[in-house]
Amino acid sequence: xxxxxxxxxxIEVPDGTTIMNAARTVGGSIVxxxxxxxxxxxxxxxxxxxxxxxxxxxxxxxxxxxxxxVPSCITSxxxxxxxENTVNQQVLDVRKGIVEMLLINHPLDCPVCDQAGECDLQNxxxxxxxxxxxxxxxRRTFDKIDIGPLxxxxxxxxxxxxxxVYTANQVAGDRVHGVLGRGDAAEIxxxxxxxxxxxxxxxxxxxxxxxxxTDKTWRFKQRVWFTKPVNAHRDCPKCSxxxxxxxxxxxxxxxxxxxxxxxxxxEWICNECRFEKKETSDWTIEGPAHIDRSSVISANxxxxxxxxxxxxxxxxxxxxxxxxxxxxxxxxS
Amino acid sequence: xxxxxxxxxxxxxxxxxxxxxxxxxxxxxxxxxxKTMTPDEVVxxxxxxxxxxRGGAGFPTGLKWSFLAKPExxxxxxxxxxxxxxxxxxxxxxxxxxxxxxxxxxxxxxxYALGANTSYIYIRGELLYVLRILEKAISEAYANGFLGKNxxxxxxxxxxxxxxxxxxxxCGEETALLESLEGKRGNPRNKxxxxxxxxxYARPTVVNNVESIAxxxxxxxxxxxxxAKLGVGKSTGTKLFSACGHLNKPGIYEIELGVPVEEFIxxxxxCGGIWKGRELKAxxxxxSSVPILPKELILKTAAGENRLMTxxxxxxxxxxxxxxxxxGGFIAMDETxxxxxxxxxxxxxxxxxxCGQCSPCREGTGWMEKVLHRxxxxxxxxxxxxxxxxxxxQIEGNTICPLGEAAAWPVAAAVRHFRDEFEWHVTHAKExxxxxxxxxxxxxxx
Numbered sequence: 198x199x200x201x202x203x204x205x206x207x208i209e210v211p212d213g214t215t216i217m218n219a220a221r222t223v224g225g226s227i228v229x230x231x232x233x234x235x236x237x238x239x240x241x242x243x244x245x246x247x248x249x250x251x252x253x254x255x256x257x258x259x260x261x262x263x264x265x266x267v268p269s270c271i272t273s274x275x276x277x278x279x280x281e282n283t284v285n286q287q288v289l290d291v292r293k294g295i296v297e298m299l300l301i302n303h304p305l306d307c308p309v310c311d312q313a314g315e316c317d318l319q320n321x322x323x324x325x326x327x328x329x330x331x332x333x334x335x336r337r338t339f340d341k342i343d344i345g346p347l348x349x350x351x352x353x354x355x356x357x358x359x360x361x362v363y364t365a366n367q368v369a370g371d372r373v374h375g376v377l378g379r380g381d382a383a384e385i386x387x388x389x390x391x392x393x394x395x396x397x398x399x400x401x402x403x404x405x406x407x408x409x410x411t412d413k414t415w416r417f418k419q420r421v422w423f424t425k426p427v428n429a430h431r432d433c434p435k436c437s438x439x440x441x442x443x444x445x446x447x448x449x450x451x452x453x454x455x456x457x458x459x460x461x462x463x464e465w466i467c468n469e470c471r472f473e474k475k476e477t478s479d480w481t482i483e484g485p486a487h488i489d490r491s492s493v494i495s496a497n498x499x500x501x502x503x504x505x506x507x508x509x510x511x512x513x514x515x516x517x518x519x520x521x522x523x524x525x526x527x528x529x530s
Numbered sequence: 531x532x533x534x535x536x537x538x539x540x541x542x543x544x545x546x547x548x549x550x551x552x553x554x555x556x557x558x559x560x561x562x563x564x565k566t567m568t569p570d571e572v573v574x575x576x577x578x579x580x581x582x583x584r585g586g587a588g589f590p591t592g593l594k595w596s597f598l599a600k601p602e603x604x605x606x607x608x609x610x611x612x613x614x615x616x617x618x619x620x621x622x623x624x625x626x627x628x629x630x631x632x633x634x635x636x637x638x639x640x641x642y643a644l645g646a647n648t649s650y651i652y653i654r655g656e657l658l659y660v661l662r663i664l665e666k667a668i669s670e671a672y673a674n675g676f677l678g679k680n681x682x683x684x685x686x687x688x689x690x691x692x693x694x695x696x697x698x699x700x701c702g703e704e705t706a707l708l709e710s711l712e713g714k715r716g717n718p719r720n721k722x723x724x725x726x727x728x729x730x731y732a733r734p735t736v737v738n739n740v741e742s743i744a745x746x747x748x749x750x751x752x753x754x755x756x757x758a759k760l761g762v763g764k765s766t767g768t769k770l771f772s773a774c775g776h777l778n779k780p781g782i783y784e785i786e787l788g789v790p791v792e793e794f795i796x797x798x799x800x801c802g803g804i805w806k807g808r809e810l811k812a813x814x815x816x817x818s819s820v821p822i823l824p825k826e827l828i829l830k831t832a833a834g835e836n837r838l839m840t841x842x843x844x845x846x847x848x849x850x851x852x853x854x855x856x857x858g859g860f861i862a863m864d865e866t867x868x869x870x871x872x873x874x875x876x877x878x879x880x881x882x883x884x885c886g887q888c889s890p891c892r893e894g895t896g897w898m899e900k901v902l903h904r905x906x907x908x909x910x911x912x913x914x915x916x917x918x919x920x921x922x923x924q925i926e927g928n929t930i931c932p933l934g935e936a937a938a939w940p941v942a943a944a945v946r947h948f949r950d951e952f953e954w955h956v957t958h959a960k961e962x963x964x965x966x967x968x969x970x971x972x973x974x975x976x
Contacts, residue, residue: 243720244888246928265927271720294924298893331917334900357886376715376886379698381896383886 199276203227204284216269216280217248221459228459229282230292230321232299232406233358234270236461241363242270245356247295247321251288254279266291289325296326302337302381303407304353312408314421314493317460318356337381344374344387345394347413347472348402352384355409361385361401368465369395385409396435399471403454403462414472415451422494424450429480435467441486442477449475458489458515487513532786533760535748535768536741540628546663548670551631557676559639559750564684567750572643576746578754580766585611585702585739586817586857587932588841591746597726598644599734607735608646609711610637610743612653612660613695613702616817617879618859621770622740624782626653627660629744630667634690636743638676639750641688644736648689652707655697664692699883703931704737705729706885717887718931739857741770762788765840769858776864778802791815791837791844792829795862808864812948815844816856818876819936821943822869823853849943866968869951873944874902880937891934894925898941908963910956919945 200209203220204227210219218236220228229250234242249266257277266288269280282288300322307313339352357376362385366372373395377386402410424443431438443451452471454462474480488494544550551557563572577592598606610633614622626633633651641649653661668690671677679687693711695701701710705719708730729735745767749757758766765787774780777795779802785794795810796803804810813828814820830837832851837843844855863872881899886892898921904910922938929935945952951969955962962969 243930246888246890249928268720291924291928294928295889298889298897298924301893301897331920332897334897334904337896356889357892359887378886379700380881380884380886381892383892 199274199278201274201276201278201280203280204282210274212274212276214274216250216252216267216272216274216278217242219274220269220280220282224458227283229269230317230325231270231459232317232321232356233360235360235363235404236459237465238360238363238367238404241358241360243268245295245299245358247292247299247325249288249291249295251281251285252278253281292325293327296322297330297332299356300326300330301332301334303356304336304338306354309417310354310408311411311416311421312354312405316408317406339384342387343413345398347394347399347468349411349413349416350385351409351411353409354407355385356407357383357385358406360404360406361410364401364404365395365398368400369398371395394468396467396469397465399468400454400462400465402471403456406460412451412472414475418450419445424494426486426488426494428455428483428486430483431470431474431480433467433470436470437464437466438470439464440466440470440480442480442482447477449477455486487515487519489519532789533768534784535757535760536625536632536744536770537629537782537784546628546630546667548631548667548674551629552674555751556631557635559747560635560642560676561682563639563642563750564682564686569643569645572639572746572750575749575754576643579745579749579757580754580761580764581742581745581749581757582765582841583739584741584745584769584858586616586819588855591738591742594726594738595644595736597724598736599727600645601734604733605648606644606646607730607733608637608641608644608649609704609707609730609735609737610649610651610740611702611704611707611737612651612657612740613699613707614740614857615654615656615697615699615702616819616857616859617876618774618814618861619772619817619857620774621772621782621858623654623657623660624772625740625744625770626657627663630663631671632744632747633664633740634667634671634677636746637690638671638681638688640736640738640743640746641690642686643746646736647687648691650711650730651690651692652701652711653692653694654702655695658694661692661694668692698885699879700885700931700933703933706931707737708735717885718933720930741858760786762838762840763842765842765855769839769855771839771858771860773801773860773862775860775862776805776808776867777862778805785839787838787840789839791839794839794860801862804862804864806864808866810862811865811867812863812869814859814861814863814940815853817859818861818879819932819939820854820856821849821852821939822873822947823851823943824947827851827947828853849939850946853943865971868906868962868968869944869948870902870906870955870962873941874899874906876940877902877937880933884933884937888930888934890925891929891937894921894934895937897921898937902941905952905955906963908955908959910952910959912953912956914956915945915949915952918942 208219229248232245232247248269250269252263254260256275342350365374374387402412424445427442429442441453442449454466539554573595581591582588700706701716703718706716710716725735760767768784768786770784772782794800810825812824814822831846841855845852877899881895884891884895901914922942925934926938
């Protein structure tokens with residue numbers, strides 16, 4: 198076990214845990230933002246530099262501070278390590294710079310982007326960025342590419358987090374796509390416009406932190422905050438079958454995997470569940486899914502009816518915690 | 531001219547063949563090391579010599595070797611970094627094309643010291659003709675029993691491979707080089723783990739520059755103490771400098787570290803002064819990635835002492851008034867050089883060569899290039915100058931590998947030392963945008 202001090206909070210975690218995961222055991226606003234790191238994907242992290250933190254003491258054995266800021270997602274904790282995140286001005290300034298860098302070539306077409314409302318980059322920029330830009334040059338653009346009948350790649354929005362590359366390699370099986378080119382001309386590509394059609398390839402949509410990979414069965418159907426996520430499952434021979442159905446009225450507009458509070462997929466789902474089973478009758482409904490109160494998706498207060506604890510048994514733990522922290526408004530008050 | 535350790539016989543007819551090289555004392559270090567020394571003794575000699583990495587960072591080679599992890603039953607590797615692609619640096623190409631056997635001799639001796647049985651030379655893809663020369667030399671070494679099984683009857687085996695890169699600057703970064711050598715996309719790895727623990731194929735690996743490995747030959751031949759007598763202080767031995775730019779005699783010079791910069795530029799023994807009788811304006815002392823210095827600061831340090839061609843003297847004053855020795859790419863610029871155009875040119879290179887893996891470098895290098903392009907072509911604003919400094923600062927230190935810094939330093943230094951010239955490009959935009967326009971010296975402006 199290693200004991201570290203993170204933003205003044207003492208955390209004890211097993212050896213080999215990364216600083217990021219140590220912070221996640223506490224949770225809340227001290228957790229460094231992650232744009233490329235994705236726990237279920239081996240090898241991810243260290244690329245976006247959004248999670249850089251200051252290590253003011255390396256370990257009990259060697260208490261010297263680390264000379265540079267370190268990426269918290271891939272740096273392991275050492276016993277006696279002292280880490281500063283939100284309390285260090287240098288870290289916050291650098292993070293502001295990272296937001297700026299990620300946005301200079303981003304089209305900022307949120308008003309027409311399907312990811313808007315559940316976009317990691319939007320949240321990251323909102324929390325850590327500034328509202329103006331110093332960039333006046335032309336932004337890089339790419340053509341939209343259909344990779345198969347179900348997924349569209351809109352490279353202009355991509356921040357090159359490599360998550361989809363790792364997903365394609367590790368989850369979907371055969372490696373058919375990777376990064377071509379280099380520098381700001383680098384792009385996600387399927388070699389000679391191959392089609393991605395493996396059983397689990399749809400998961401690249403879920404891991405994409407921005408709107409670069411989108412579900413073609415859902416594109417432009419609805420803004421996410423007008424849809425209602427509902428937990429559901431079915432007996433699926435290929436995957437766990439635990440999904441989120443996104444309803445608008447009676448229609449299932451979209452199906453995604455369930456994600457945890459850090460936006461990471463809990464269980465990968467197969468393409469059949471994701472793209473083909475869009476009838477309520479295909480599913481066993483479990484109940485409304487919890488949406489973080491800070492999320493724009495909860496703006497329509499769809500959660501209000503379930504706030505009476507006795508109505509829904511077994512509320513997820515995260516919901517219970519959230520309810521304790523922010524007592525719900527009483528209906529009609 | 532001082533003593534030459536590496537290039538003494540470089541102009542001998544046929545020195546690239548095994549026979550002629552052997553006749554001029556070649557492969558003595560292999561015989562000495564394999565027959566009379568243990569591997570640890572060789573490492574000890576290199577440590578004593580004080581040899582510092584010749585690839586740019588200047589990290590002591592002996593120390594680097596001693597960090598190599600040696601787990602039981604796991605093979606170790608030595609990789610020679612011959613992916614020399616920094617603008618202004620062309621010493622390794624010269625050394626390898628003229629003296630291929632010197633590198634091979636160094637590789638054998640160094641591999642023996644590190645206990646590596648398979649070693650690699652990763653050569654820049656554009657240097658295809660050098661690759662052919664090396665391959666020919668390696669087959670000669672195999673034929674004469676200096677490579678392969680049981681070298682010189684010592685029981686030590688070594689296989690040496692040359693591997694050409696695809697022509698990416700980033701593959702000169704050691705971990706990107708290893709990725710590329712493994713057959714993957716040349717993206718730098720996050721460190722730790724360092725290559726000394728997990729390098730090529732996740733085995734302990736040492737990556738050294740061509741010149742560092744070549745320098746092991748005279749160190750083993752004459753002893754580390756003898757080598758350490760050359761040079762000044764912690765900058766021991768000789769170093770190859772590739773001098774280019776507006777000099778009377780550009781070329782590759784092997785000099786004993788410690789020669790004053792002024793002597794190197796103006797003495798007839800070396801570069802022979804600035805061409806066409808012009809004045810020196812600025813110098814980039816160690817390849818395009820090190821900070822540029824104006825004439826006053828490159829000849830004398832801020833304290834008024836003579837600047838010497840050593841690691842310490844060139845970096846005297848930090849980045850405020852100093853620079854770095856880097857890889858030895860010595861670029862001299864005369865008074866007709868436009869610093870803004872030159873900085874734009876460097877910046878364009880780094881924009882083109884950024885691997886695109888981490889965001890500050892991927893986006894920042896392009897941004898700086900575009901701003902510099904605008905300034906140079908007469909569309910700049912006064913705020914752009916501070917913007918450049920700010921973007922450079924946002925990149926520096928926040929990237930996975932040193933390419934971010936290499937891109938940020940020249941820009942920040944150019945603005946630091948030549949701010950008036952950048953401002954002139956804004957205030958006299960039309961004039962500055964003319965092809966061949968030159969910033970008039972301060973005297974003319976006054």
